Amino acid sequence: MRTNDVMLQTATKVVTFIILMFAVHIFFAGHYTPGGGFVGGLLTTSAIVLLMLAFDIETVKKILPINYVTMTAVGLLLALATAAASIIFDVPFFTHAYDYFDLPLFGKTSLHSALLFDVGVYLVVVGVTMTIIQTIGEDE
């Protein structure tokens, strides 16, 4: 699928970043407003898919040299480790912890161990969807 559409490519260069920033926003906003790791991951994927449509797989691979299979594995491990970490503190599996902290720049911020779990979800979602798209797309 080699395309050479200048308009698409020019727009993509801008839009991709908007989508990516939006994905990050959606991801972090998740705990209080709509969003979360799942949607965040999907949005990120859609940004990369857009890149692939506008350019081609080889170029995208050069820009983002990520092994998505490893990414999936890391995500799964992270999610499982977050869930399992509670065992160390002698509370049931999957007990989350949270508290509020005063961070520079951010002010009063709530930090939640669910965020780590959500990062895991995010990584798995991006990893798997990109794995699927890449393997099918590369297949001759």
Added chain:
Amino acid sequence: MSFVFLIFLPLLAALFIPLLFKKLGKVHTGWFVLIVPVALFIYYASLLPTTIDGGNLVSEFQWIPSLDIAFVAYIDGLSLLFTLLITGIGALVVLYSIFYLDKHREQLHNFYVYLLMFMTAMLGIVQSDHLITLYLFWELTSISSFLLIGYWYTRDRSRFGALKSMMITVFGGLMMLGGFVLLSIMGNTYSIRELIPQAPEMVSHDFFIWALVLVLLGAFTKSAQFPFYIWLPDAMEAPTPVSAYLHSATMVKAGLYLVARLTPVFVISGTWMWLVAGVGLFTMFWGSFFALKQKDLKGILAFSTVSQLGLIMSLLGASAAGYHVDNIAETTFKYAGFAAIFHLINHAVFKGSLFMIAGIVDHETGTRDIRKLGGLMSLMPISFTVAMIGAFSMAGLPPFGGFLSKEMFLTAMLSLTEFDLFSMDVWGVLFPIVAWLGSVFTFIYSFYFVFHTFAGKHKPDQLPKPAHEAPIGMLISPVFLALLVVVIFFIPNLVGDWLVKPAVMAIQPFLYSSPGEVDIHVSAWHGFNTELFMTLGIFAVGGLMYWTLRKWQKSYDRFPDSVSLNALYDNLMFLSDSGANRFSMLYMTGFIRSYLVYMFSFVIFILLGTLYLAEAFAFDVSNLAPVGFYEIVILVALIGSTLTILFSKSRLTAIIALGAVGYSVALFFVIFRAPDLALTQLVIETISVALFLLAFYHLPQISRKEERMRFRFGNALVALGVGITMTLVALSAHSQKALPSISEFYKETVYSEAGGGNIVNVILVDYRGFDTLFEIAVLGIAGIGIITMIKLRLTKKEGQHENK
């Protein structure tokens, strides 16, 4: 000290084996492994004084408290005896394996990891007081045995033997689990110690006989009793150290251990006595009879092991008689339990040495075929001496340990003729006769094993390698064991007091309260009695028959292979394999439309069935919101695009219409104020359309062929059924609330307990985090699936090659 953790020491050590093998490959990995059993043996030997006085030790570790599952290490005479056998023989076998397995050619890291895993499993079996963890270790021995038999996995026979042993022992293990569950239902506990006092009440329970039979199935398959013994001869494909360790000294004795351990629970039942003693004795005869048919050194030993295990099993069964008589100390029934444990020790010692000799012969001559061997006596004098000591002990000749326990075996079998319960007064007379016959054949095959290998004419032209004596390191273990065989003959009562009597107490706790009460004195000479005349008869008849062996051994070939138990196993495997294949071919058409029909039909069946059975259908319009303009518009778009998919002529249109369906649903989420769902749906839809386009891009461009689709009534029915079912379910779900909605709970706790604001997301990561965890795991698996399907698929050329 919490010695329960020592069970896991070998497993822990196994973690370091691959590292040691890689980094310190110059030193044979076995030397590191050797430390583990030696250290454990020394530690456990230090516990001996406790059990000699009849004491016991308990160490506990809660594993899953909510399910009442714990690792409970219970050390009494019986478990300590087995523990010492496992670690002691284990140490000797590891030492032997260092010289047997070449460090340059063999995959030592695999071998020792499996071996250590086995050691943990075996220690777990004999020390567990908790039935469920006992089962866990039990299956772990099956798995490690499978891995060890299949150690030379490039050989066809190894893989076959490994699978066979696995199939049979795991079958037995599952049966045994069933028995354990029944036991725990009857006794309301998983602890063996707590079950024993309840035995008198349990015997009248409906489940009792089932539990008995199921547990025995487990024990019989593991201990290679008739008719399950067929896996043991095939297990001889394992490296000889493994055969010596697992398949003669320890693992196959797990079944004996289980029978011994649970004797107090089942002893009241006559069925128990008949089954254990009867099957055991028959196995003893069968094994010894067919040992003479074997041409392979290890094959002879395998059948001899089957036979000897049967012997011990029958003694354990006979020991049940002691429960039913008064004042056991004055009867001859007291001998069975003692003889069982005593012979178990003797067997472990002499059979271990014999296996090691068989391994040495194989190693130094290159063959185990007894027809090619002969005359090795002068070339391998030390091996010959060890083999002779081991075999004579097996045959029951003095002055070797086996003589003593064999005499007691005959005593115990004779005592059964005097037993007058459970129709023993009629059939009991069979026991000494079969025992005598079995002993005669035992005598013959022992001589066959030694003298056909070491005596006779040397045939150097038939041997793959010129024969010579084994290196000194390889001889240490068998020589040590052979010395033990002789030593046991001279100090039987010390062995009795230290090891046997405490173990007997565990088998017959209802008879003795301390090991000192076991009133048995072993002596080599006890006057002219029936046992002695039987023994002399065995020597005379056995000797005569061995003399004429060449004349009648050929008659074994008349037993047809096609009606053997092995053929039965092969046929069963073949039938289940091809049968399962044929059955799945019945419905696996390869068309996704067929599978969808199955799935949807089942959905209709189960949902409508539940609705009907639970009388759950309800229709209530009082609570409905008015249908607005937007809803109607979206609905029309939804139905329109669905129809477009069905009737469109190009793929592209169909995909885009499918996207439209998804977007319309997303719009529904928007107007019903579910922003999270809408957001996810929109993104998902976008990506899946892109994916679809990618996938369809790769489909071959087939030239258009107009064809009217035939109307399929069945499919229409299923389609209609799904629609109706879903409508009914939705209406009913809306019209009645059996339980108050959970959303109130979420609203109350989402901030206070979970520290979040968005209920949907908090559900995903917190309330129902497990769902999400498994979901992403499934996603990962799907990713792997796609990779295997696309990247690893065979091209046409390779595919044809594969089919050859």
